[in-house]
Amino acid sequence: MNDGINSKVMKVNNALLVLETIMRRGPIARNELTGLVGLTQVSVINVTNALLEAGIIVEVGRANSGNQGRRSMVVDINEHAFYCFGMELSVGKLVCGLGDARGRLLQFEEIKFPSRSSAEMLLDKVDELVEEFLKNNQIDKRRILGMGIAVPGPLDVQEGIMINPPNFPGWKNVPIRSMLEERLGFRVCLDKETNLAALAESFYGVSVGYKTSFFMSLFRLGIGGGLVAENNIFHGFCDGAGEVGHMTVESSGRKCGCGNYGCLETMIAEDYLIEQVRHLYKIGMEIERPEDIDGITLEEIFERSSNGDDVCKDVVKQTAVYISIAIGNIVNLFSPEMIVLGGPLPEMSTQLVELVADRIHSKKYPSHCKDIKIVKSVLGPQVYVKGAIALAEKTFLSYVLPENF
Numbered sequence: 001m002n003d004g005i006n007s008k009v010m011k012v013n014n015a016l017l018v019l020e021t022i023m024r025r026g027p028i029a030r031n032e033l034t035g036l037v038g039l040t041q042v043s044v045i046n047v048t049n050a051l052l053e054a055g056i057i058v059e060v061g062r063a064n065s066g067n068q069g070r071r072s073m074v075v076d077i078n079e080h081a082f083y084c085f086g087m088e089l090s091v092g093k094l095v096c097g098l099g100d101a102r103g104r105l106l107q108f109e110e111i112k113f114p115s116r117s118s119a120e121m122l123l124d125k126v127d128e129l130v131e132e133f134l135k136n137n138q139i140d141k142r143r144i145l146g147m148g149i150a151v152p153g154p155l156d157v158q159e160g161i162m163i164n165p166p167n168f169p170g171w172k173n174v175p176i177r178s179m180l181e182e183r184l185g186f187r188v189c190l191d192k193e194t195n196l197a198a199l200a201e202s203f204y205g206v207s208v209g210y211k212t213s214f215f216m217s218l219f220r221l222g223i224g225g226g227l228v229a230e231n232n233i234f235h236g237f238c239d240g241a242g243e244v245g246h247m248t249v250e251s252s253g254r255k256c257g258c259g260n261y262g263c264l265e266t267m268i269a270e271d272y273l274i275e276q277v278r279h280l281y282k283i284g285m286e287i288e289r290p291e292d293i294d295g296i297t298l299e300e301i302f303e304r305s306s307n308g309d310d311v312c313k314d315v316v317k318q319t320a321v322y323i324s325i326a327i328g329n330i331v332n333l334f335s336p337e338m339i340v341l342g343g344p345l346p347e348m349s350t351q352l353v354e355l356v357a358d359r360i361h362s363k364k365y366p367s368h369c370k371d372i373k374i375v376k377s378v379l380g381p382q383v384y385v386k387g388a389i390a391l392a393e394k395t396f397l398s399y400v401l402p403e404n405f
Contacts, residue, residue: 011405012398012401012405014037014039014043014047015047015050015051015401015405016397016398016401017037017039018033018037018039018044018047018048018051019047019051019056019057019077019397019400019401020231020394020397021033021036021037022048022051022057022075022076022077023077023101023102023393024203024208024231026057026075026076026077027060027061027074027075027076028074028075028076029063029072029073029074029075030044030045030048030072030073030074030075031063031072032063032072033048033075048073048075050402050404050405051075051402052075053402054401054402055078055081056077056078056081056400056401056402057075057076057077057078057081058075058076058077058078059073059074059075060074060075060076061074062074077101077102078101079100079101079102079104080100080101080143081101081400082101082143082144082145082400083098083099083100083101083106083139083143083144083145084098084099084144084145084146084147084148084389084392084393084396085097085098085099085130085133085144085146085147085148085388085389085392086098086099086147086148086149086150086384086385086386086387086388086389086390086391086392087126087147087148087149087150087385087388088149088150088193088384088385088388089122089149089150089151089152090152090193090384091115091152091167091168092112092113092114092115093110093111093112093113094110094111094112094113094122094125094126094129095108095109095110095111095384095385096108096109096110096126096129096130096133096385097109097382097385097386097388097389098133098134098137098139099386099389101393103203103204103386103389103390103393105382105385105386105389106133106137107133107136107137108382108385109129109133111125111129113125115167115168115169116169116170118170119171119174119176119179123176123179123180123183126180126183126184127183127184130147130184141185141186144186145186145187145392145393145396145397145399145400146186146187146188146189146392146395146396146399147180147184147186147187147188147189147388147392148188148189148190148191148196148387148388148389148390148391148392148395149176149177149180149188149189149190149191149388150190150191150192150193150196150197150384150385150387150388151165151176151190151191151192151193152165152166152167152168152192152193153165153192153239153243154238154239154240155190155191155192155239156239157190157191157235157239159175159177160175160176160177160178160188160189160190161173161174161175161176161177162174162176166257176190177189177190187392187395187396187399189391189392189395189396190391191233191387191388191391192224192226192239192242193217193224193384193387194215194216194217194224194225194226194242195226195233195235195242195387196226196233196383196384196387196388196390196391197215197217197226197340197342197377197379197383197384197387198213198214198215198225198226198227198228198233198340198387199226199228199231199233199387199390199391199394200379200383200384200386200387200389200390201213201215201228201340201342201377201378201379201383202228202231202390203231203386203387203390203393204379204386204390205340205377205378205379205383205386206338206340206375206376206377206378207228207338207340210336210337210338211229211230211337212227212228212229212230212334212335212336212337212338213227213228213336213337213338213339213340214226214227214228214327214330214334214336214338214339214340215228215340215342215377216244216323216326216327216339216340216341216342216343217342217343218268218323218341218342218343218344218345218346219343219344219345220269220270220298220344220345221265221269221270221271222245222265223244223245223264223265223268223326224242224243224244224245225242225243225244225245225330226242227241227242227330227334227336231394234334244264244326244329244330245263245264245265246258246260246263246264246265247263247264247325247326247329248260248261248262248263248264249262249263249264249267249322249325249326250262250267250322253266253267254266254267254272264322264323264325264326267322268319268322268323268345270298273298273301273315273319274296274297274298274301276315276318277296277301277311277312277315278293278294278296280311280314280315281293281311284311288309289311290304298348299348301315301316302316302348302349302351302352305349305351306349306350306351316349316351316352316355317355319345319352320352320355320356320359321359323352323356324356324359324360327339327356327360327374328360328363331360331363331366331369331372332366335366335368336372337372337373338372338373338374338375339360339372339373339374339375340375340376340377341353341356341374341375341376341377342376342377342379342383343377346376346377347376347380350376353374353375353376356374357374360372360374361374
């Protein structure tokens with residue numbers, strides 16, 4: 001009996017491995033696919049034939065097999081095989097996207113809402129958006145594989161509960177997954193927004209093909225992180241991994257909202273950077289300064305720094321130092337192949353990204369620091385929704401397999 005169960009599980013796992021590889025690497029020749037997944041050629045042919053018959057993948061051509069025999073079939077995911085919703089929920093903002101089986105966004109919409117909105121009111125809006133998207137794209141709800149949600153922590157990923165997210169007054173132990181599943185009539189999963197940003201880059205973005213990558217979100221207020229290894233999110237105990245914003249980078253630094261002192265997110269917060277620049281301008285008697293020191297913005301600070309303004313450049317350099325201390329800790333703990341910097345700060349300042357990369361690459365230990373790639377996110381503001389779509393695909397993909405698996 002157990003042998004039968006194990007055989008069934010192995011068959012499903014092999015089919016998922018083949019399908020996921022096609023989704024990530026397609027279009028791909030079957031002989032190349034065999035080498036990537038580590039299965040026998042017969043197994044790959046059997047799996048792909050079943051997926052072709054079910055319409056989950058499609059044949060898109062033939063490729064040279066490297067010998068004189070028959071040319072190898074080239075296969076790819078059928079973009080209409082299934083669809084997934086992705087949703088991002090953050091302070092005052094709800095973003096919804098609908099993606100096809102390739103992860104390509106068919107529709108994307110962002111709406112604002114009052115910060116004191118109840119969970120019920122927001123879920124009503126999600127229900128409306130889902131119906132609107134299905135109608136606009138002429139998709140039957142039965143073709144929806146599921147929905148992924150990117151939400152702020154802390155949360156219980158397994159139970160689908162938002163525990164007590166900051167800036168969401170009245171939201172305590174909200175079972176958002178079960179509430180949405182009941183309303184929408186299809187499967188729902190969730191994770192922290194930074195974890196899903198890391199997953200999005202791993203599935204569709206700059207870290208595709210890398211076994212390990214770390215995503216750091218650098219916001220005007222708040223810093224987060226997510227680690228992906230072999231396309232899997234590392235959650236840690238109590239889903240607490242990735243809280244890079246609360247690494248201490250300055251032992252005598254200012255107090256953070258978490259109660260500790262010198263956390264990364266408080267030492268590079270927008271208000272603090274502006275405060276530092278204002279102070280340095282006011283005490284420097286012989287420096288060229290903007291006319292409205294008190295009205296200077298973060299965008300202006302980054303722009304003036306890149307143009308050679310010494311005051312702004314000093315502040316940006318110190319910001320890079322703090323970020324590099326946190327990344328250095330990540331490198332020592334997890335040794336990812338790639339660090340992806342996302343959010344408003346890297347978008348505003350290529351110089352900041354370059355300064356961080358220079359500091360990490362100049363570290364003497366570990367010796368492979370010079371080989372770690374440090375890059376900007378390529379998915380922009382859609383990264384969280386795309387990560388939510390990737391999570392739904394990854395979590396529910398077994399439901400698209402033919403019954404004979």
